[in-house]
Structure formats: structure tokens, C-alpha cells
Amino acid sequence: MKKNLINIAVLLISGLTWLNAQSPDPQEILAAVDRNLNFETDFSCRFTMVTYRAGETPETQEMTLFSRPESVGGEEKFLAIVIKPDVDKGTGYLMQGENFWIYDPESRRFSHSTARDSVQDSDVNNDDLGTANFVEDYRIMGMTEGMLGKIDCWILDLEAKTESVDYNRIKVWVGKQELIPYKEEDYSLTGTLMRTVLAPKWSLIEGKYIYRQVFFKDELREGNRTVLVFDQVSLNSLPNHLFTKAYLEESSR
Amino acid sequence: MxxxxxxxxxxxxxxxxxxxxxxxxxxxxxxxxxxxxxxxxxxxxxxxxQAGMISGHIVMRGFSLNERDRMVSRIDKNDSAAALGREFFTDLERINFRTTAQGTLINGSEAMQQMIIGIDPREETAMEKLLIMESGRYLTEEDEQGVLVSADLAEQLMINPGDRILLKTRTQQGMQNVTEVEVTGIISGDLGMMSDLAVFAQRTYLNTLLNIPEESSTEVHFFLTDPEGSEQRATDFWTFLQGRGVPLVDRPEDRSERQEIVAHLSQQEWEGTRYYLSSLEEDIPxxxxxxxxxxxxxxxxxxxxxxxxxxxxxxxxxxxxxxxxxxxxxxxxxxxxxxxxxxxxxxxxxxxxxxxxxxxxxxxxxxxxxxxxxxxxxxxxxxxxxxxxxxxxxxxxxxxxxxxxxxxxxxxxxxxxxxxxxxxxxxxxxxxxxxx
Incomplete structure (x- = not known):
């Protein structure tokens, strides 16, 4: 009898351990995603953005992006400058903490904006270029498992803790192996699916996962989508003067 | 002689x-x-x-900071500063509480960005007289999700009265939101240039989209019987409110300076509501x-x-x-x-x-x-x-x-x-x- 009890206890403990190993804490998964996406160093890259609009010729733009995390600069900063096509060349975006400016090289004027506006009328929000903060901004409502093509994923159902984020509810497909998001569905406050984001290609640079290609699909407007391709990625430190209006003006000349 | x-x-x-x-x-x-x-x-x-459609002769906005220090605009119906307008303007024709937001109307692959003005059709009888409906009808209480669109917009989005389309906007705190609305009426372009500038919706419904209390508004519009010199009258009202100790956003003579002040207001810290006054001359110069x-x-x-x-x-x-x-x-x-x-x-x-x-x-x-x-x-x-x-x-x-x-x-x-x-x-x- 005693032996049986011990056997049952051993079975229970190993069963729980197995369960635990199979279903890790969703909060930890989310924290790992944040860690994997965010850098503790400066970041720069060049990205190509192709915007598809129904019935229109696709528009291609190339931009240079520099970013600095809060842990390095005291506040989150990023600067993006359009380098192609010529008609938009020099248009710049500068974020310093809560402040966001758009620079128009033609009028040589800055306009104060919100980080929520879209980048060059695409399906990419300015916020998408900043730091991911899933743990801080969202609470986990549920977690299931599923396959995304051949990728085994945790599917996290998240609800916003605050209205200061773009979407009230998001569903994130996190690869079990690398703990990076491969897919995201963004829902409005009324529960309507607004946007689907797919990130099939990643690079591992200095222990950090970096997007190589991201697809944004507008779920409200038929045929609207945007593709981002990142290259020339660097984690080298950047000079302070890069994140200033003066630099933006100077580099737009 | x-x-x-x-x-x-x-x-x-x-x-x-x-x-x-x-x-x-x-x-x-x-x-x-x-x-x-x-x-x-x-x-x-x-x-x-025409101005009656878009804006009052004097407009009051109430800015406050939310718990995350983001600036929001809200004025309730029983707002004491708005009530002072009744005291100040001796030739007040009417006061309308409205909610405005930027939104995108979507029908299939067609989309147009527009200013959305939330009105209370029971209060805005003057608006009913002003608008000429090309087709459909003016909003009534029953049309909870109803919108009035311009003939120009209807043509671009290929919509008719009774059609249901999407309205995308952001809550006042900035979160994306979308809902289905029904086209109640199409405003004739014969009304002049102002007929194309906005889409009209039920204020209470727009408020739910912006995630603010149903009965609140974002602006108070004062309509005067003698609207000439609205700029000076707004300044006089500002001075009057200042004398009554109402917290106000500065109103320098240079209008571009005023815009700068509002643009940078979110960088300041304050408590309660600060009121901003604008004139028709400032809003539609x-x-x-x-x-x-x-x-x-x-x-x-x-x-x-x-x-x-x-x-x-x-x-x-x-x-x-x-x-x-x-x-x-x-x-x-x-x-x-x-x-x-x-x-x-x-x-x-x-x-x-x-x-x-x-x-x-x-x-x-x-x-x-x-x-x-x-x-x-x-x-x-x-x-x-x-x-x-x-x-x-x-x-x-x-x-x-x-x-x-x-x-x-x-x-x-x-x-x-x-x-x-x-x-x-x-x-x-x-x-x-x-x-x-």
C-alpha cells in the first residue's frame, strides 16, 4: 500500500513537472518575447517598404532607421529618414520619448504628431518601429497551442491594460523554440479584426532576433497591404547628435 | 430754392x-x-x-490630462465655463455641444478620411433646416448608427442611403476603433464648399466609439446673431473668463503662436481642465x-x-x-x-x-x-x-x-x-x- 502511495506520488510529481514543462508560464513567454525583440544597445538598419493599394501601382520607399532604447538614452528615441523615392526624399520622423515630429524637407518645417499615425500612409504605424512592451501594455487572457505552417507556436490572447496602445486585443503566435512572434492579429475596441501582421523571416545578430521581413495586411480594406524588408542591420552605438531635429534638417539637404 | x-x-x-x-x-x-x-x-x-454646419462662431474646447499624462478634450453639458458663455454673449442664438474626431469611412477597397462631427439631432434643429438632403433623410433619434455624408463622398465611396459601411477612428486616448455605420442621408453639394467637409453622426454613438461618456462632448459651439468680428469677440470672452478665474490656454494675438501653444500643451503638466477658445476666423480662415x-x-x-x-x-x-x-x-x-x-x-x-x-x-x-x-x-x-x-x-x-x-x-x-x-x-x- 505504502509502495503504491509512493508510486502515485512520484507519478503525480513527474506528471506535474511534465505538464509544467509543456505549458510554461504565459507571462514568462511574453517577457521572453519582449526580451528577444528589444535591444539594450543602439540599432540601425535600412528598410524597404512596399505599399499595395487596391487598384493602384505599388509604392516602394526606402528608409534609414536609427533607434536607441530607453535603457541607453534615458528615453526611447528613433529617427527615420526617407531616402527613396526622390519625391519623398528627406522626409523624416523623429521620436524623443513622448514627442513625435515629422519633418517636411520642402517647407523645411517640423510638425508635431502622434506616434500612432501611419508611416508614409502605409499599414505600418509609427509605433511599430519602436520598442515592444507586451508585458507592460497587455494582460494575458488565454494561451493555446497551434501550428503556423510548420512552426509550433504558443498562441497568446492579450488584452490591453491601457487605452494608450494601438489595439485593444491582440493575438500573438509565438514560436515555441525561439520565443519570437511570427504572427499577430490586431483587434479594435469593438472587437473587429483590423490588421494581421506576419513576420516569417528573422536573423539572429549578437544573440538578438531581428525581423528580416514583415507583412502587414489591412483587414478592413480589401487589397491593402504593406511589406517591410530590413537589411544593413547594425547594433553599433550611434552618436547622440543623430537623434536631433538639427541632424534631420542637415541630412535632408 | x-x-x-x-x-x-x-x-x-x-x-x-x-x-x-x-x-x-x-x-x-x-x-x-x-x-x-x-x-x-x-x-x-x-x-x-454654411459655417453652422462645421463650426460655431466661437468654439470652446476643454483640455485635460489623463492618468497617463496624455491630453484629451472633453466638455460636459453642465460645464461651468460653458455656462458662462450664456452670461457673456447677449446675442447668443444657440449653443451646441458637439464631438469631433478624424475618421476614415471604408466601403470595400474605397476609403476616405473625413472630419466626423457628432451632433444631437434633437438639439440641432437649425442644422436640419440648413442641410439639403439629396437623398435619404436627416438623422433622427432612432438612427443610432446613422451618418450623413456629402454627395461627393457618396460618389467616391459608391454608397447610397441604407448602405452599411465601416467607420474607423481612434478612441480619445488613441486606441484604434472601428464600427459599422448606416448611411441615413446624402447631403447635397448645392450647399456650397462646406457640404463636403464633414460627415455627421449621432454624438452619443461617436462618443462610444471615442470611448468617452455618451452624454459628453469635445467642443461647445456658440452661435451668435451678430457673428461679425468673431475673433475680437472670442478675445473678449477669453478676458471675461480670465476675470472669472477660469483656467485658460493662452491666447496671443498671433494665431500661429496659438497653434504652437496647443501643439506643445501635452508637454506641460497641469491639473483639471484648461479651456481653449477659438473663433471662426481662426478655425476656417x-x-x-x-x-x-x-x-x-x-x-x-x-x-x-x-x-x-x-x-x-x-x-x-x-x-x-x-x-x-x-x-x-x-x-x-x-x-x-x-x-x-x-x-x-x-x-x-x-x-x-x-x-x-x-x-x-x-x-x-x-x-x-x-x-x-x-x-x-x-x-x-x-x-x-x-x-x-x-x-x-x-x-x-x-x-x-x-x-x-x-x-x-x-x-x-x-x-x-x-x-x-x-x-x-x-x-x-x-x-x-x-x-x-
């Missing part, structure tokens, strides 16, 4: 010359009056009709710029025409005097004094001026009526600016007519005075002798 009769007789004696001079004055005055009427009509139609431009043009035309008239009057009088030297000499020899002679000559010129002015007013009115009767198709061109319900808006303000006629009369008097005085000073013997 005797001299007035004499002046009248003299005017009738030289019919052709009097007719030509009066005709020139009539033509000049009618042109001046028509250009001014166009500028005044534009402003009047805008202030009293181009109409005022256009009206000023037209009135400026009328002024330039007036100066040029007055110059021509004055030279004409001076020369005509000199010619009259030259031709009547013998007569003037005889009159003087018979004992007519200088001042009655001066009076007769001046009256003669003023009579011609007044006849010309009367004819000018008549021509302007007839031409104005003819222009008003033309029906223009709103082709969304520059001309739309001057159209209201497909017709040109012209306003002949009595004060403007009176001041223009008075200006011309005074200037003709001045131009006539010197030659008339010279004639009155003529030596009778020399005058008779020179002709002999």
Missing part, C-alpha cells in the same frame, strides 16, 4: 454732357457695389449659413481671407474709378465755366453774389453725381439679381467658394452703399470746389469783355 432751380435747369440744358458724366459715375459705382456685394455675400452666406481680398479689390477699383470720375468732373466743370463765362459775367453784373454762384455750380455737379449714383445703385441691383438667378453646377472648383445652393451669394449692405455714395459725393464736391470758386471770383466786366 431759386438757385437750386437754376442748377437743375443748367443740368437739363446740357443733357448729353450731364448724361455722360452721370453715366460714368453710375458705371463706376455699380462695379464697386457688385465687387463689394460678392465679398460681403460670401462672408454673410458663410457666417450665417480662408473665407475671411477671400472676403478681405474681394473687399480690397473693391477698394482698389473704387480708388481707380474715383480718380477717373474726379478728373472727369473737374474737366467738365472747367469746360462748363469756360462756355458760360459770358453768362456768369452777366449774372455777376446783374448783382448775383459770389456764394450763390458757387452754390449753383456745386449743386449742379452734385445733382449729376446723385443722379449717377441712383442709376449706379439700380444697375448694380439689376445686375446682382441677374447674377443671382443663374444656377451654377457645383463643379468643385474655385467658383464653389461663392456658391450657396447653386447660386452666387451677393449682399448689398445698405451701409456699404451709403458710405460709397457719400465718398463719391464728397470727392466730387472737393473736385468741383476749386473751379467753381474760380468762376465765382471772376470779374464781371472782364468775363463779358473776354467773350466779346
Amino acid at each position: 431759386r438757385y437750386l432751380k437754376l442748377a437743375l435747369k443748367n443740368t437739363a440744358r446740357e443733357k448729353k454732357r450731364s448724361f455722360l458724366l452721370a453715366g460714368a459715375i453710375a458705371f463706376g459705382l455699380s462695379v464697386i457695389l457688385l465687387v463689394s456685394a460678392l465679398g460681403d455675400g460670401l462672408l454673410d452666406s458663410f457666417l450665417n449659413q 480662408f473665407v475671411f481671407v477671400m472676403s478681405s481680398f474681394l473687399n480690397g479689390t473693391a477698394m482698389i477699383v473704387m480708388i481707380i474709378l474715383l480718380g477717373i470720375i474726379l478728373v472727369g468732373v473737374g474737366n467738365t466743370l472747367r469746360m462748363v465755366i469756360y462756355e458760360r463765362r459770358k453768362e456768369i459775367g452777366t449774372l455777376r453784373a446783374l448783382g448775383m453774389k459770389r456764394s450763390p454762384l458757387l452754390f449753383t455750380l456745386l449743386t449742379e455737379m452734385l445733382l449729376i453725381t446723385l443722379l449717377g449714383a441712383l442709376a449706379g445703385i439700380g444697375i448694380a441691383q439689376v445686375a446682382g439679381a441677374a447674377i443671382r438667378s443663374i444656377t451654377f453646377d457645383g463643379g468643385h472648383s474655385f467658383l464653389d467658394l461663392f456658391l450657396y445652393r447653386n447660386h452666387m451669394s451677393l449682399l448689398f449692405a445698405p451701409s456699404r452703399i451709403l458710405s460709397t455714395v457719400l465718398t463719391i459725393t464728397v470727392l466730387v464736391g472737393i473736385a468741383s470746389y476749386l473751379p467753381a470758386r474760380k468762376a465765382a471770383k471772376l470779374d464781371p466786366a472782364k468775363a463779358i469783355h473776354s467773350i466779346a
Whole structure:
């Protein structure tokens, strides 16, 4: 009898351990995603953005992006400058903490904006270029498992803790192996699916996962989508003067 | 009276010359009056009709910071600062509490960004009278998710009354939101340029989309019976509120500075609500710029025409005097004094001026009526600016007519005075002798 009890206890403990190993804490998964996406160093890259609009010729733009995390600069900063096509060349975006400016090289004027506006009328929000903060901004409502093509994923159902984020509810497909998001569905406050984001290609640079290609699909407007391709990625430190209006003006000349 | 009769007789004696001079004055005055009427009509139609759709004559916004220090705009119906408007504006026609937001209307792959104005259709009876519905109908309480769109937007989105489309906007804190709305009515483009600028929705429904209490609003619109000088009146109201200790956003004279202040307000820290006042001139400046431009043009035309008239009057009088030297000499020899002679000559010129002015007013009115009767198709061109319900808006303000006629009369008097005085000073013997 005693032996049986011990056997049952051993079975229970190993069963729980197995369960635990199979279903890790969703909060930890989310924290790992944040860690994997965010850098503790400066970041720069060049990205190509192709915007598809129904019935229109696709528009291609190339931009240079520099970013600095809060842990390095005291506040989150990023600067993006359009380098192609010529008609938009020099248009710049500068974020310093809560402040966001758009620079128009033609009028040589800055306009104060919100980080929520879209980048060059695409399906990419300015916020998408900043730091991911899933743990801080969202609470986990549920977690299931599923396959995304051949990728085994945790599917996290998240609800916003605050209205200061773009979407009230998001569903994130996190690869079990690398703990990076491969897919995201963004829902409005009324529960309507607004946007689907797919990130099939990643690079591992200095222990950090970096997007190589991201697809944004507008779920409200038929045929609207945007593709981002990142290259020339660097984690080298950047000079302070890069994140200033003066630099933006100077580099737009 | 005797001299007035004499002046009248003299005017009738030289019919052709009097007719030509009066005709020139009539033509000049009618042109001046028509250009001014166009500028005044534009402003009047805008202030009293079209502006009502988009904005009150004075608008009050209440800015506060939320728990995350983000700036939001909200004014409740029982707001004490808004209530002070009832006390301050003695010519208050109505107060409307509205909610405005930027939104995108989507139908399939077609989408258009628009200003969305949330109204309470029960309160906004003036709006119902103002709007011309091309199809469908005005909003009622039952149309909870109803929207009124412009004919132009309906064409671009390919929608008709009864169609359901998507409305995408952000909550006041910035979160994306989308809902389905139903097209209740299509506003005719005949209303002029303002009919294309906004989409109207139920305020309570728009509030739920913005995630603010159903009964609140983002702006208070004050409509005045005398809307002229809204900029100064907004400043006076600002001073009044300041005197009552209401926390306000600064209002420097330079309007671009005001925009800068609002743009950087979110970087400041404060508690409670700070009120921002704007005028129609500040919110929709181009109409005022256009009206000023037209009135400026009328002024330039007036100066040029007055110059021509004055030279004409001076020369005509000199010619009259030259031709009547013998007569003037005889009159003087018979004992007519200088001042009655001066009076007769001046009256003669003023009579011609007044006849010309009367004819000018008549021509302007007839031409104005003819222009008003033309029906223009709103082709969304520059001309739309001057159209209201497909017709040109012209306003002949009595004060403007009176001041223009008075200006011309005074200037003709001045131009006539010197030659008339010279004639009155003529030596009778020399005058008779020179002709002999």
C-alpha cells in the first residue's frame, strides 16, 4: 500500500513537472518575447517598404532607421529618414520619448504628431518601429497551442491594460523554440479584426532576433497591404547628435 | 430754392454732357457695389449659413490630462465655463455641444478620411433646416448608427442611403476603433464648399466609439446673431473668463503662436481642465481671407474709378465755366453774389453725381439679381467658394452703399470746389469783355 502511495506520488510529481514543462508560464513567454525583440544597445538598419493599394501601382520607399532604447538614452528615441523615392526624399520622423515630429524637407518645417499615425500612409504605424512592451501594455487572457505552417507556436490572447496602445486585443503566435512572434492579429475596441501582421523571416545578430521581413495586411480594406524588408542591420552605438531635429534638417539637404 | 432751380435747369440744358458724366459715375459705382456685394455675400452666406454646419462662431474646447499624462478634450453639458458663455454673449442664438474626431469611412477597397462631427439631432434643429438632403433623410433619434455624408463622398465611396459601411477612428486616448455605420442621408453639394467637409453622426454613438461618456462632448459651439468680428469677440470672452478665474490656454494675438501653444500643451503638466477658445476666423480662415481680398479689390477699383470720375468732373466743370463765362459775367453784373454762384455750380455737379449714383445703385441691383438667378453646377472648383445652393451669394449692405455714395459725393464736391470758386471770383466786366 505504502509502495503504491509512493508510486502515485512520484507519478503525480513527474506528471506535474511534465505538464509544467509543456505549458510554461504565459507571462514568462511574453517577457521572453519582449526580451528577444528589444535591444539594450543602439540599432540601425535600412528598410524597404512596399505599399499595395487596391487598384493602384505599388509604392516602394526606402528608409534609414536609427533607434536607441530607453535603457541607453534615458528615453526611447528613433529617427527615420526617407531616402527613396526622390519625391519623398528627406522626409523624416523623429521620436524623443513622448514627442513625435515629422519633418517636411520642402517647407523645411517640423510638425508635431502622434506616434500612432501611419508611416508614409502605409499599414505600418509609427509605433511599430519602436520598442515592444507586451508585458507592460497587455494582460494575458488565454494561451493555446497551434501550428503556423510548420512552426509550433504558443498562441497568446492579450488584452490591453491601457487605452494608450494601438489595439485593444491582440493575438500573438509565438514560436515555441525561439520565443519570437511570427504572427499577430490586431483587434479594435469593438472587437473587429483590423490588421494581421506576419513576420516569417528573422536573423539572429549578437544573440538578438531581428525581423528580416514583415507583412502587414489591412483587414478592413480589401487589397491593402504593406511589406517591410530590413537589411544593413547594425547594433553599433550611434552618436547622440543623430537623434536631433538639427541632424534631420542637415541630412535632408 | 431759386438757385437750386437754376442748377437743375443748367443740368437739363446740357443733357448729353450731364448724361455722360452721370453715366460714368453710375458705371463706376455699380462695379464697386457688385465687387463689394460678392465679398460681403460670401462672408454673410458663410457666417450665417454654411459655417453652422462645421463650426460655431466661437468654439470652446476643454483640455485635460489623463492618468497617463496624455491630453484629451472633453466638455460636459453642465460645464461651468460653458455656462458662462450664456452670461457673456447677449446675442447668443444657440449653443451646441458637439464631438469631433478624424475618421476614415471604408466601403470595400474605397476609403476616405473625413472630419466626423457628432451632433444631437434633437438639439440641432437649425442644422436640419440648413442641410439639403439629396437623398435619404436627416438623422433622427432612432438612427443610432446613422451618418450623413456629402454627395461627393457618396460618389467616391459608391454608397447610397441604407448602405452599411465601416467607420474607423481612434478612441480619445488613441486606441484604434472601428464600427459599422448606416448611411441615413446624402447631403447635397448645392450647399456650397462646406457640404463636403464633414460627415455627421449621432454624438452619443461617436462618443462610444471615442470611448468617452455618451452624454459628453469635445467642443461647445456658440452661435451668435451678430457673428461679425468673431475673433475680437472670442478675445473678449477669453478676458471675461480670465476675470472669472477660469483656467485658460493662452491666447496671443498671433494665431500661429496659438497653434504652437496647443501643439506643445501635452508637454506641460497641469491639473483639471484648461479651456481653449477659438473663433471662426481662426478655425476656417480662408473665407475671411477671400472676403478681405474681394473687399480690397473693391477698394482698389473704387480708388481707380474715383480718380477717373474726379478728373472727369473737374474737366467738365472747367469746360462748363469756360462756355458760360459770358453768362456768369452777366449774372455777376446783374448783382448775383459770389456764394450763390458757387452754390449753383456745386449743386449742379452734385445733382449729376446723385443722379449717377441712383442709376449706379439700380444697375448694380439689376445686375446682382441677374447674377443671382443663374444656377451654377457645383463643379468643385474655385467658383464653389461663392456658391450657396447653386447660386452666387451677393449682399448689398445698405451701409456699404451709403458710405460709397457719400465718398463719391464728397470727392466730387472737393473736385468741383476749386473751379467753381474760380468762376465765382471772376470779374464781371472782364468775363463779358473776354467773350466779346
